[in-house]
Amino acid sequence: MATQQTRLLGKLAVAPSVIVLFLWMIVPLALTIYFSLLRYNLLDPGNESFVGFFNYEYFLSDPAFFAAIGNSLKLVFAVLAISIVGGTLLALLLDQAIVGRNIVRLMVIAPFFIMPTVSALVWKNMFMHPVSGLFAWLMKSVGLEPIDWFAQYPLTAVIIMVAWQWLPFATLILLTAIQSLDEEQKEAAEMDGTPPISYFYYIVLPHLARPITVVILIETIFLLNVFAEIYVTGSGGPAGNLPYLVYFQGLLNFDVGGASAGGIVAVVLANIVAFFLIRMIGRNLEG
Amino acid sequence: MASVSLRSVHKKFGPITVLQSIDLDIEDGEFVVLVGPSGCGKSTLLRSIAGLETINGGEIHIGERQVNHVAPKDRDIAMVFQSYALYPHMDVRRNMGFSLNLRKSPTRMVVERVSAASTKLGLNSLLDRLPKQLSGGQRQRVAMGRAIVRNPQVFLFDEPLSNLDAKLRATMRTEIKALHQSLKTTAIYVTHDQVEAMTMANRIVVMSDGVIQQVGAPLELYDRPANIFVAGFIGSPTMNFFDAVIDGKQAGLADGSLLALPASAAVTEGQKVVIGIRPEHLHFTDTGIPGTVVVVEPLGMSTQVTLDAARERVTLLALERPVLAPGDRKHLTARPQDIHVFDRASGLRVN
Structure with a gap:
């Protein structure tokens, strides 16, 4: 009776937000696609002309593109590995009854709340600085040559900083998962006489499979977009990833058309990754 | 083993x-x-x-x-x-x-x-x-x-x-x-x-x-x-309990009616006790504890009757099929050997 009216009313009520969200998404995407088809250089404004797919050809054949893809993948995989292995171990430790457990947990979570820019500056100037950094001081105090992180191992340095930020996230998710392990199952394992390693391998790890896939999904999405750490530490040259390359094209080479093409390529790649991840996780979450 | x-x-x-x-x-x-x-x-x-x-x-x-x-x-x-x-x-x-x-x-x-x-x-x-x-x-x-x-x-x-x-x-x-x-x-x-x-x-x-x-x-x-x-x-439906005071060889219930005790009961005159009777041991008689039927629940094999008697809610399990309606007035009794006697202060059995 009133259902049809209610339904219409509901649609009308939802419409504004849906329309705003749609425009919010489609206008930048459409403009980026449009720009990617133009010769559009900020050094030569007002002379835009349609060039078809030339920007894509240029971007995809640029050797820097493959380097950037490589760096993106290395960064994602390395940080995922560190945060999941480290996160699992930390979560196991934090699950133990220790004095001041709540404070320790809070301290472990803290890095996640720090802005990437700030953390990058702190790492760059206070830890990894070849002259005044803590690592340099440690090396010198045992008589070794200090490492100039950003000159010698820029990607490793970026991985360390980003992993430091994302380790707490993985720890937090995995800790809650460990704590949700059924108490009677733990006791059954105890009565069965399960030694610690077997207990971890047969009871804890299978229980963590699902949260681990969630961590992989969420971290991958964010790690593909890492930019601040690379920009702030000036490691863009040797360790630049895809977002950095887009920035480089647009704001350092003033090539808006090329940067837009790069942006679209990044969107397509991210969607391919997301497609496989969602499939993988969907399978894992069903069970 | x-x-x-x-x-x-x-x-x-x-x-x-x-x-x-x-x-x-x-x-x-x-x-x-x-x-x-x-x-x-x-x-x-x-x-x-x-x-x-x-x-x-x-x-x-x-x-x-x-x-x-x-x-x-x-x-x-x-x-x-x-x-x-x-x-x-x-x-x-x-x-x-x-x-x-x-x-x-x-x-x-x-x-x-x-x-x-x-x-x-x-x-x-x-x-x-x-x-x-x-x-x-x-x-x-x-x-x-x-x-x-x-x-x-x-x-x-x-x-x-x-x-x-x-x-x-x-x-x-x-x-x-x-x-x-x-x-x-x-x-x-x-x-x-x-x-x-x-x-x-x-x-x-x-x-x-x-x-x-x-x-x-x-x-x-x-x-x-x-x-x-x-x-x-132990037991379902649960045992019925009545507060009582020993009066000679009998127990005086809250409503003044008397109940014969088992010979084995070691009690003294005037002792405060609790009488326990299982639902299947209560029977309808012509004299005895007066009660009013509250609910009748036929279970097939037996019939469970809930009554108000001696200021308690009492359950009776009858194997025969009594024809009863809520509000009916009946009298209840139990054989002395089916009666459990407990001391009210200590809660312990005394027979």
Whole structure:
């Protein structure tokens, strides 16, 4: 009776937000696609002309593109590995009854709340600085040559900083998962006489499979977009990833058309990754 | 197989005493049920025997061995948990064999034991399934299979049937009892359900507030409860209680009517007592305690009648089919030998 009216009313009520969200998404995407088809250089404004797919050809054949893809993948995989292995171990430790457990947990979570820019500056100037950094001081105090992180191992340095930020996230998710392990199952394992390693391998790890896939999904999405750490530490040259390359094209080479093409390529790649991840996780979450 | 004996076992959680000086001897091959309301300490006692809780005093022996400081896995016992606690990612076969594999038992022995147990429990067609693909009753069986394959000295059951529906519970009750009769392993079984206790046990241990109230065979507890608590806990529908004062060879109830007492009652004139009468021992008569019918519930085999009599709500179980309507006035009586007399102050039986 009133259902049809209610339904219409509901649609009308939802419409504004849906329309705003749609425009919010489609206008930048459409403009980026449009720009990617133009010769559009900020050094030569007002002379835009349609060039078809030339920007894509240029971007995809640029050797820097493959380097950037490589760096993106290395960064994602390395940080995922560190945060999941480290996160699992930390979560196991934090699950133990220790004095001041709540404070320790809070301290472990803290890095996640720090802005990437700030953390990058702190790492760059206070830890990894070849002259005044803590690592340099440690090396010198045992008589070794200090490492100039950003000159010698820029990607490793970026991985360390980003992993430091994302380790707490993985720890937090995995800790809650460990704590949700059924108490009677733990006791059954105890009565069965399960030694610690077997207990971890047969009871804890299978229980963590699902949260681990969630961590992989969420971290991958964010790690593909890492930019601040690379920009702030000036490691863009040797360790630049895809977002950095887009920035480089647009704001350092003033090539808006090329940067837009790069942006679209990044969107397509991210969607391919997301497609496989969602499939993988969907399978894992069903069970 | 082994006997289990407990000597003045104490257990505290912080300032709260949950087990007070528990003494209990369980014979080899016996099926003992610990029963009591929730919070009475029965589960804590079982977990103390399992070694999942450490006791604050006393001794626990399994067989000849004192096990106070022995780890659960070395006590040679197996436990069936309320939630079954199956390992969710292992199939039935691996769930059952897990503890043996951990002990590095030879593969042939593991296979033999698992197949023997699964045949016994009718799990042969389910061996490759995961726990989530099983029904509640099947999971329950796997949990028992996991206990059986270890061939332990003692089985511990922690309310294993409370997650099942009523019909399945009755079936599993029979199955567990049959299983015990064929294995003849000592079993300690915790439940809050007195029907389970009555039907399964060789001996029942009734507990309340961390104290053992009475130990005995099911019918012994039913026929001669040691105190008011046991009398009220064992039996369904529950026993009727009347406050009364001793008046010669009779008991004067709250409404002034008199009830003849059993000859064995050791009471003194004027003593305040509680009279207990089981619902099936109350009968309608022409004289006796006057009562008003409140509800009539035909159960088929018997009819349960609720009445108001002697300022109490009284239940009567009649095997014949009385024609009654709410509001009818009737008189009730019971044979003296069916009457339980308890001292009102101490709660203890006095006949």
